[in-house]
Structure formats: C-alpha cells, structure tokens
Amino acid sequence: MNLGNGIKMIGAYSLLMKRVFAKPEKWRIFWRYFFIELDKLCIQTIPLIMIISVAVGAVLVVQTASNIESPFIPKMYVGYMVRESLVLEFSSTLIALLLAGKVGSNIASELGSMRITEQIDAMEMMGINSAGFLILPKISAATLFNPFMMLISFICGLIGGWLMVASSGLITVEEYVNGLQFAYNPYFISYSMVKMAIFSLIITSVSSFYGYNATNGSLGVGQSSTRAIVVCSFLILITNLFITNVML
C-alpha cells in the first residue's frame, strides 16, 4: 500500500465515520439493535475471555514463582507481578488483540456478506443511513461494555493465579494475597479501562470499514476480514504505545 492509497483510505474511513455518527433516524430502533449487538459482540464473548484469563493468571503464577531464585526477593512479589501484568497489559492489550480476531472478523465478514448480497444497497435505496444503522450500535455497544470486560478478565486472571497457588503450593495463599495488595494503585484500573475503550473503538470501526467496503464476492469478504484483523492488531499496538506514554 503506497502513501496515496493510505491517505485515500483514511479519507474514506473518515467519511464513513461521519455517516456512522450521524443522529440515528429513530432512537427506538437504535437501542433495539444496540442490545442485540451488546449480546452478540460482548456478552457472548465473556466465557472465552474468562477461560483465557484464568489460564493466563495461573501460568503467570508458575512462571513468576519459578523465576524468583534470589532468597532476598519476598515470595509475595509473585502476587504483585501477576496483578501488575494483568492490569497493565494482559487484560486490556492482549484481550483487545484477541477481540480483534474474534469480534473484528465477525463484524467484517457480516458486513461484507451484506455488501456483496446487496443488503446494504437495499437499505440505502429505502433511504436509510445503512452505515449508521449497521455500525453505530456495534461501536457503541463494544466501546461502552468492553472496559467492563477488562475488569472481568482482570478478576478472572487473579482467580486463576489464586487457584494455581492453592493447588500447587509454589507459594502460600497469604503471600499471594499480600502481593496482590502490595503497592496497589487504583489509577492503573482506570488507565486500563480507558485503553480498552479506545481499542474497542478501533476494533469495531476499522472492522466495519473493511466489511462495509468489501468487494469481489465471497473471496473479497474473506480478504476484508483478514485485513481487518491485521490492521486492527497493528493499530492496537501503536495506540497502546501512545496511550502508555501519555497516561503513565
């Protein structure tokens, strides 16, 4: 992709977002689809996020405990390290990358299929702002709810660590809990939730952009889905760097 194409794409994305954030034709219809998308994009993803977070929390305990060799480092640092790893990076950035794969491909392929089967054209011909109707509920549902998904992931990660500590005896449960409470900074939670909200905005809007503009039949739908995931992942990493520099 050369610079000219990149600028064109940013322009097309901006124009699409202008249509997306136009006032909904009927708020009642917007709220109906908001809750449908909330269920589809967020609620149905919770079990997956919970399982992964518990597993990662447990692995973090094992890895941290087995790497603390110095007798001068208190064992409670295992809990501290697990908490900081989860809240600062895993529960926001890595979960966002996972959502880019699951939710991003879902959105891109859904909108892409609607595009190639002329369903979006049909809406436009009815005089409906198809971009606003189809994309705004997705963006708003994910952006508003996913910060809470970060909290769920964080709590599940801590529980996973606790389960590992309790079952393996690498450290005592008291040491783990003391570590979790050590040097606790509530700002990190806010920081992580803000990151997740921004990542969710990126995932839903960029995936929608690629799906909405899909061409070349079913092959094009697959390509738009792949591109959406790649671009979302790249943007999440770049934005993560930027937000971290600004907020921490």
Add this chain to the structure above:
Amino acid sequence: MQFFDSDNKLVHYKCDALVRMITVSHIWKFFGEQTVLSDISSTFETGKANLIIGASGSGKTVLLKTMIGLHKADKGEIFYDSISFGAMSAPEQRLLRQQMGILFQGSALFDFATVEENIRFPMDFFTDWNTEQKRDRVAFCLKRVNLSNVQRLYPSELSGGMQKRVGIARAIALNPKYLFCDEPNSGLDPQTAIIIDELIYEITQEFQMTTIINTHDMNSVMAIGDKLIFIHKGVKAWEGAKDEVIHADCPTLNDFVFASKLARKIKENTIAP
C-alpha cells in the same frame, strides 16, 4: 403517505398517473476508460411494465442502478416527475427513495430478520404506525404476493421463488410510486418465473406504479413487456412494444431475441405470408 383511513382501516390510493413518469436523458456512464452507457434516453411510463433487455454485460444493470442513484451518471440527467434527480438535495433524494420499491437480483432480504421483520423494516423507519397497523400491512403485502404462514421464517429457510415474493412484498410495503426489478426471475424455474412476472405485472397495474424491469428472459419479454428498451454494448439499439419485436429490423435485437432455433422458427412462421 396515507395507508389507513379515519377508522384505521387499510386503504389503497391511486395517484394521478401523470406524476409518476421517469425520463432518462442522454445518460453516459464510464468505468475508468470503459464506456458502459452511451447517450441513453427514454421515458418510462406509468402503469406499464417497462423492460430493459439486453445480453449479460450490455449495461442494463448499470442503467438501472444509475436511475436509482446507486451509480452517478457521468453525463445526462434522470427526471422523476419532471424533476432532475441530480438537482435534488440529499434529503430530497432520500424522500424520493422512500417512494421507490426495489427488487434486487438476489432478493437482498436481510439475513438477520424474519420475513415479517423484513417487510416491516421500511415501516419501522418511515411511518408512525402502531404494531397492529404494521402487522396488518405485512399481512396484506404477503397476501398480495400469495404467501402465508411464513412470517416467522428467516430468508435462508425460503425457496428462491419465495424469497423473490418476499422481496416484492417488502418493495411494495410503503406503496411506492416506482418499482425497480433487477432480473426478477433469474435462478427460478420457468413456471415460478412466469408467476413472478405476472405478479409484478398485476401489482404494477393495481397500484399504478412505474415499473422498470431488467431482464434477459424472453418469456418475460413476451408476457409482460408493455415497453421494451434493448441495450447493446451500452447503446440503446431499439425501443418499442413486445408486439413490435417480431417485425423489428434491428439485427442485434433479432440476434438476441431469436437466438434459439425454436424462436427463429416461430418468427419465420409468424411473418410468413
């Protein structure tokens, strides 16, 4: 628009036939350096089935999509009731689109919605009808296309012919002035295709709509072609009524219409002294 009388009963209304005409004037359309439509002009009349015919790739779908605003004409104008579509503001175009019913080639029913929700979709956006009124209108539209007990089914659960009927029901949900059909019987068996053609024709006459149908199906041409426009390589090569086709002296039209041996035989027998 008013579909219910003072007693909340569903009513039909018929507008003055003179105010539903569509005129295309010197339309040109290019895709890159390729000329897809060259200087096409015609008038589409009210209460008639106006058929745009031509071989695949001749430009008829581009013409139809240009007329409804999905493509922008590079030159020329399209007039709805003598008002230029290009000169209308975006809100005016949007209002006009609410008076258009469109049946897409693949039906374009919304996968996420049931049959009832598909037909109710434009009503949800553009009317203040209550649930009962919408349900009445959905039932009326389904009855009009000879479907019953399908309200709760999803498009994927319907046959191709049923999907077309639901597409027509959705297209007439708001009692449009203009009905556009892109290859309405493609992919259907001959009997179902004839039923769909007849249905579109009946609806056109009943509601006095200006109906424009894109097709390359000769059965449709002979059955409902009140007015035909033949497009060949982006150029309007012939225009007339279905009865005039048999005597037309347009070689490209004859090659297209009488492509089969059977059709040529029928023509020879018809025009033989």
